[in-house]
Amino acid sequence: MSAMHHIDIEVGPARFRVASAWRQAVSTLDQLYGHYPRVEDDLVDFTVRLEPEKPWRKFIRPSVHISGDFWLPDAAPLPLQQHLLAAEMGMNLQMALGWRRHLLLHASSVEKDGKALLMTGLSGSGKSTLSAMLGENGWRFMGDEFALLCLDSGMIQPFPRLISLKNEAIPAMNELVPADRFGPLLQGTPKGDIQHLQPQQAAVETMDVLAKPALLLFPRFGHDGALRNMGKSEIFVRLTQASTNYVALGETGFRALTRFVDEVPVKAMDYQSGDEAQAMIDKLWAELR
Amino acid sequence: MHEKYRLASSDALIHHDLDSMSLIFDRRSGITHMIADPVTAIIEVMGDAAASVAAIAEMLSSHFDVEQEVDVAEIVLARLEELRDLGLVQREGDG
Amino acid sequence: MIKDATPLIDALRDPQSVSALGDGQWSELISIARAESLIGSLAHRLRGLDLPDRVQAIFDDAIDSHELVRTQALWEADCSRRALFYVEGKTVLMKGTAYVAAGLAAGVGRSIGDLDILVAKDKLPLVEEALLDAGWEWVKPDPYDDQYYREHMHELPPMIHRERDQMIDVHHTILPLTAKPMPDPQKMLEDAVELADGLFIMAPVDMTCHCVAHVMADGDFAGGLRNLWDFHGLVTEFSAHNVQFWQQLEQRAQRHQLLQHVRWAAVLSHQLYGTAIPEQWSVGSKIRDRLTLHRLTARDGYGRETRKLTRLIFYIRSHWLRMPPMMLAKHLWTKFRRP
Incomplete structure (x- = not known):
């Protein structure tokens, strides 16, 4: 061997x-x-x-x-x-x-004022890139791949691994972040070009600090800026699809997810650029009570 | 049409309302079912008791506004058989 | 670095043995237990011991995870019962689902994959039709596989439920028709024991014989540690409740042409897990036993399969066991030619 x-x-x-x-x-x-x-x-x-x-x-x-x-x-x-x-x-x-200690949602997450913003959607929605950008602009980065929902408290547990930047996000983030936080550029992967980015030191140091989910977005890149409300049924179905362990958690998963859908405000967000998205997010965040 | 149907025991099912639809989590299978009217209404009127299609249809017609020309019993039977395939409803005398 | 699966066997056999493990060895033990599908059994076995927190959390997860597996397995069994309600004859649960349905020790923490059931051979067409009717579909609509299964195997080609995504294997006997021993499925059906809800499980002696057929028929011993742990659990529980168990097992194994196999499984189980077996059973080929144990424990601390040569010997042997040589050549050729 x-x-x-x-x-x-x-x-x-x-x-x-x-x-x-x-x-x-x-x-x-x-x-x-x-x-x-x-x-x-x-x-x-x-x-x-x-x-x-x-x-x-x-x-x-x-x-x-x-x-x-x-x-x-x-x-x-x-x-x-x-x-x-x-x-x-x-x-x-x-x-x-x-993993069974949290409900896993295929979502990115960032935190401000002790509250978490989650973003979920298909690949290409920009959720990973947006979390990386916000993480350099006054938000605490919590994770770009999985959001971990605590089963008993309903809080979000950070999971800040290396951020996996894809294609156009690579040059965009290279403008924002010093070169020594990047891994090697991987070209021609099954998902196109990929470069890994280290989260900020502070995000890693606080990776055991939980945050209460305050807003869930379904971002969609490449469409005219718009916000849309979503019905709870649609949200529930899309979150079961976005969760890798909903079924495996049985009743515990059902209780955690129905509670999340009941308590957390949700918007579908179309956007054309990172700046536009950030402006929309700032506005939504300010409107939260 | 005379067979009686019975909903799975209330210990087994957790109901949760969303907006236009509602969820039923079945503890015996670990499966989440999503249902909409008229199934939601059928389940509501069935309660814990065994009831025939005709009885369920009558309860529905008295509880809710149902259009005259609709054959309620036919709809109820079709939905009950679907629920039976899912294991949520039992027909008396068989599996 | 742990060299082979011995620490896993020790932990199952004597839970106190884990007190000697260092932190890194725990991680290795857990990888090995996951690779051998024994993590749930191990978690239950080590219940109540004072373990490192992170290890305890992993075992708690394994126990919860098994609880759901158990729920789903029993539900699938009930779905098959409902689907086959109007087909006359017994539906007998097999393997893991049977163990949990009967509340046997062997089912505690056990991994369960597909639903396996045994039905009478002459009922197969009706069973097939009823299952198709209730939403099961063929996994691979491939005429060669289909013909191969129907001519040579002990089960229908696998089916999967289109909504629940769960597989069912419908057996009419417990070994491939090409294998040398010819067990008597009729007897197994006759003696099957009814559970409260209308499903059946095999009688203890038949259940043990089937467990052995499963160990030996998978002659490459893939999953052998788990299968022999099943054997250990079954015979330990059955013999505790019935002083004549071993004698009855011997007679029944003879009838199923599996006596040699049952005895060998008992010896291996005794050597691995310290199973109490009749004294006169423990005579056998020492070299064969040692080679088999070498094969059974072939896994390193990263959970990797090791001892490739020993594995290969057993792999070839396993195909030999299942099919006569010419048929093996034909089978491998057909498999090879297809993409």
């Missing part, structure tokens, strides 16, 4: 042991997660494995096969240059399939 190298990573309430056949993959992670808390005791929730697709492919046209404690049978391997993406996908997979 070939040797594995590993690093333990703590993000919010979850800890991952990312094990890789390539030392270089571990050192990239070590560097990018350098300002996250160190896991001293090696006790983790999940193991992610990054291995060559076939043993002899460790060096020849190497490709990374993603697996771990929880895995999907048909996950396609990635080229070795994209090992960072593979690690992030591996961690996402563990959360999506294995």
